[in-house]
Amino acid sequence: MKNKFLKGAHLSERKFKEILKLFSEDLTATQIANISGVSRVTINSYLKKIRLQIVKYCESLQPESSTTGSSWVHRGHPLSNGHDATVAVKTDVDRIIKPVIFGIYKLDNKVFTEILPDVSRSMIQAISRGRSVLETVGSAERIRRFNGVVDLGQYRLYHLGNHHHDPDAGKSTLDDVDGFWGLTKHRLAKFKGLNRNTAYLHLKECEFRYNYRNEDLYNVLLNLLKTFPLNLS
Known part of the structure; x- marks a missing residue:
């Protein structure tokens, strides 16, 4: 046919x-x-x-510079150790497994996302408070280039600043980060938990839907x- x-x-x-x-x-x-x-x-x-x-x-x-070592599916990094673990998206179960953490940034009027498998919850909490005590310098620099980082285990967005000197550009970026997370949070909530092997697919789908909204x-x-x-x- x-x-x-x-x-x-x-x-x-x-x-x-x-x-x-x-x-x-x-x-x-x-x-x-x-x-x-x-x-x-x-x-x-x-x-x-x-x-x-x-x-x-x-x-x-x-x-290209943003995808190095970050895309679990595209780069072949396992989402879990061969197991179909569920990604918790509710705070009452956020300690069951290692949470999925991803970064958000805006470029050329589009929002992009990256899974951050080597970034821990303590790292993003530290850098969001302006602290410099992090596990690795390399990971710290990677985090700082994002406008926001989301911990799906806690279902929480951390604003990291966008480093714009133009207040209007900064507000536009912040609005897009908040808008994207609002859409993503709403979409993922209806699943009441995601398989770690499909979390990246749903994240990119949210990115696609937001950019063509x-x-x-x-x-x-x-x-x-x-x-x-x-x-x-």
């Missing part, structure tokens, strides 16, 4: 567009399955492939998948 968006699919292009439209409206996999009449297993498979393509696209826009996301996704079709094989 020919489908220019999904190679090797046993699903019509019309049905796939319906699924993509529902995804762009930010419905859950269960809701999409119920509306489309496609099985939940199949929907989950398609959504994962869509998110992986979004990750590749977001990473292609990200400055003023556009028709469905058309943006159609153009992306027309250029870079999904492949079931």
